[in-house]
Amino acid sequence: MNRGYYWLVIGLAVPAFIWLVPTLWMLSLSLQPNEVLARTTSSTAFGLLPIPFTTDNYAALFTFGQTPWWFLNSLIVSLGMTLGVLTVSTTAGYALARLEFPFKRAITVMCLIGLMVPEQAVFIPLYTMFADFGWHNSYHALILPRMAVPIGVFLMLQFFQAIPRDIEEAARLDGVGWLQIFWHVMLPLARPAMMTLAILTFLYAWNDYLWPLVSAQQREYFTITLGLASIQSNFAQSEGLGRVMASGVIASLPVVILFLIFQRYVVNAMTAGGSKG
Amino acid sequence: MRDAQRRYLSQRQSAWILLAPFLVTYALFLVYPFFRGIWISLHDWNLLAVAFNPDAMEFIGLRNYERVMWGRNIQWGFSAPLWQGLGVIGLALAVFLRRADRLSRFNAIALGVVSLLLVVLPGFHPGEGGRWYDRRFWPTVGNTLVFVGFTVPGVTIAALLLAAGLNRETRAMGILRTLFFLSQVLSVTVVTLIWQIMFSPRQGLIANITKTFGGTPINWLTDQQFAMAAIVIATIWWSLGIAMILFLAGLQDISKDIYEAAALDNARGARAFWFVTLPNLRRTITLVVVLQIILHFQVFGQSHLMTQGGPNDTTQVLVRYIYQTGFRDSELGRASAMAVFLFVIMGAFSIIQFVIGREKDE
Numbered sequence: 074m075n076r077g078y079y080w081l082v083i084g085l086a087v088p089a090f091i092w093l094v095p096t097l098w099m100l101s102l103s104l105q106p107n108e109v110l111a112r113t114t115s116s117t118a119f120g121l122l123p124i125p126f127t128t129d130n131y132a133a134l135f136t137f138g139q140t141p142w143w144f145l146n147s148l149i150v151s152l153g154m155t156l157g158v159l160t161v162s163t164t165a166g167y168a169l170a171r172l173e174f175p176f177k178r179a180i181t182v183m184c185l186i187g188l189m190v191p192e193q194a195v196f197i198p199l200y201t202m203f204a205d206f207g208w209h210n211s212y213h214a215l216i217l218p219r220m221a222v223p224i225g226v227f228l229m230l231q232f233f234q235a236i237p238r239d240i241e242e243a244a245r246l247d248g249v250g251w252l253q254i255f256w257h258v259m260l261p262l263a264r265p266a267m268m269t270l271a272i273l274t275f276l277y278a279w280n281d282y283l284w285p286l287v288s289a290q291q292r293e294y295f296t297i298t299l300g301l302a303s304i305q306s307n308f309a310q311s312e313g314l315g316r317v318m319a320s321g322v323i324a325s326l327p328v329v330i331l332f333l334i335f336q337r338y339v340v341n342a343m344t345a346g347g348s349k350g
Numbered sequence: 351m352r353d354a355q356r357r358y359l360s361q362r363q364s365a366w367i368l369l370a371p372f373l374v375t376y377a378l379f380l381v382y383p384f385f386r387g388i389w390i391s392l393h394d395w396n397l398l399a400v401a402f403n404p405d406a407m408e409f410i411g412l413r414n415y416e417r418v419m420w421g422r423n424i425q426w427g428f429s430a431p432l433w434q435g436l437g438v439i440g441l442a443l444a445v446f447l448r449r450a451d452r453l454s455r456f457n458a459i460a461l462g463v464v465s466l467l468l469v470v471l472p473g474f475h476p477g478e479g480g481r482w483y484d485r486r487f488w489p490t491v492g493n494t495l496v497f498v499g500f501t502v503p504g505v506t507i508a509a510l511l512l513a514a515g516l517n518r519e520t521r522a523m524g525i526l527r528t529l530f531f532l533s534q535v536l537s538v539t540v541v542t543l544i545w546q547i548m549f550s551p552r553q554g555l556i557a558n559i560t561k562t563f564g565g566t567p568i569n570w571l572t573d574q575q576f577a578m579a580a581i582v583i584a585t586i587w588w589s590l591g592i593a594m595i596l597f598l599a600g601l602q603d604i605s606k607d608i609y610e611a612a613a614l615d616n617a618r619g620a621r622a623f624w625f626v627t628l629p630n631l632r633r634t635i636t637l638v639v640v641l642q643i644i645l646h647f648q649v650f651g652q653s654h655l656m657t658q659g660g661p662n663d664t665t666q667v668l669v670r671y672i673y674q675t676g677f678r679d680s681e682l683g684r685a686s687a688m689a690v691f692l693f694v695i696m697g698a699f700s701i702i703q704f705v706i707g708r709e710k711d712e
Contacts, residue, residue: 078518081515082522082523082526084515085512085515085516085523085526086526088512088530089526089529089530090529092529092530092532092533092587092590093529093532094555095533095544095545095548095555095587096532096533096536096544098544098548098555099540099543099544102547110553114547114553114554114555114558115555115558119555119558119559119562120555120558160371161371161372161375162372164368164369164371164372165368165369165371165372165373167368168364168365168368168369169369172361172362172364172365172368173361173362173365174361174362174365174366175362177365180369180373183381184376185704187376187380187381188700189693189696189697189700189701190380190384190693191644191648191692191693191696192648193648193650193669193672193689193692194384194387194689194690194692194693194696195380195383195384195387195689196689197387197390197672197676197682197685197686197689198382198383198384198386198387198389198390198686199379199383200676200677201386201390201397201400201682202382202383202386204401217375217379218379218380220375220379221375221376221378221379221380222380223372223376223380226372248358249358250358250359250364251358251359251361251364251365252358252359252364252367252368253358255364255368276535279537280535280536280537280538282537282538282539282650282651283650283651283669283673286673287673287677298537298538298539298540299539301537301539301540301543302539302542302651302655305539305542305543305546305655306655314547314553317543318543318547321540321543321544324537324539324540325535325536325537325540328535328536328537329532329535329536331535332531332532332535333528336528339535340531340595343534343591343592343595344592344595344596344599
């Protein structure tokens, strides 16, 4: 590598560090005592280093307040939604990609149109609908609407279309049924695509804000994303800056860990989700 | 053999069984709500009144749309010379550049349509003794457009430059990419939490740094001049990653040979970027821009949590106005009419996105 390359790395490292600063600052503030933060937020290196250091904020989160409960809600909702989306997307994706049946084209086009409908355009009718059923303030109210979004079906459809037909035909010649082929042959092959879809869904579910805001009015059913919104408006007075920042760190932990471990899948998932809807 | 096959379902039966879970949820939670939304928008529908008495809504046709978008004695003329003049110039440019073959047909049409809208839309204004029925709606749409107008170019240019710099498969570049992408996975409430305090004039990091250099801290979130800028900055920080990744994917498709050929003509570095990278990336750039427009037109959390639409409504955006009209003022009919308006705009951009996506496959 030549000199120009090293200058390029250094030239990009500076903006990269600036990009990291806000996140770093949240982490650092969460590790400083509230009494100090009430006086100044820039004790050491503009507050970017947690000196004086304490873990009291995290200890307090787990003894008082609802953060652990909200965290649990988020886990239940996100995992439930992931499971639901995987189920409806793999089954429908396979049927649309490989099976012949009446109205196939019409159904595909109808789903394509559904990609254009933003969540923000249907949240009011969804709200009245769920109110009529008496479903608000429940886990299924938070999970179900997202299962209808056809993006996952299209991701799986494209994946199944790319698998060579020989594999299925060999199984067909042995007289195996379509459902069995789906379950025993296609699903194992689809694991990478399912992983991408699962991560896309989990990230979406964990970070979703508008629908939980409308649907969950009782604090027991808040997700962590919603709970964090509810404590940040009057943060400094009631809870102390350090504790609110600790909540922010806890709320980000699962998605950041997911990102660092499965970076390639996350990038794939966001690219696929981004460029298709 | 035949006996073995008979135990299994036919292809059609299998297909319907596999499709059933999706079709049921799709019909129930997307198709039905969509039409129900249009239905609600045609009614005088108060959230609380209808909750107590399901018959308390009244069919009023398109009156909600009129109440939201129209007014008394609305006239058309050249009342906003700046925007309308810009539109006329844009129209002329579209025709001229297309004639001179400097623009593709798609870009010429896009520029023409945008310019035409610029000429027509700002021309509506209340005449003598007239007024808009809803004074806040169009300013809110305007704020949303301003937000999109600053965020999209900001994200696109920054992401493009970064992607061009980071387009090398080395360990250091991989780490730098990770750092730039990290903020993208955070939720909107974490982003607003961080930036609310970053921008705070008393506790904020920005204020602390300003004070160290002897400056006076800006009251970012409560100053009319800076509130929108603050939201745009936070959003660019948040959503740069995905644009960068899409550009990196686009850069991978440009073959090394073109750069080597360009290097022989002495085009390296910035010149290569301008004469080789940009022209070859044109389709990706269009795609990223359209995607960002769709994404950022639906902005809600940043405005709702950082500035509460203030100060003085300068950061009020469309989705937040829909939310407030529906759930604070309980006017579900009017809110639904606005939601339909949002859908129409989003739908138009989705179709553009779809068309561009199609071109790639062919």
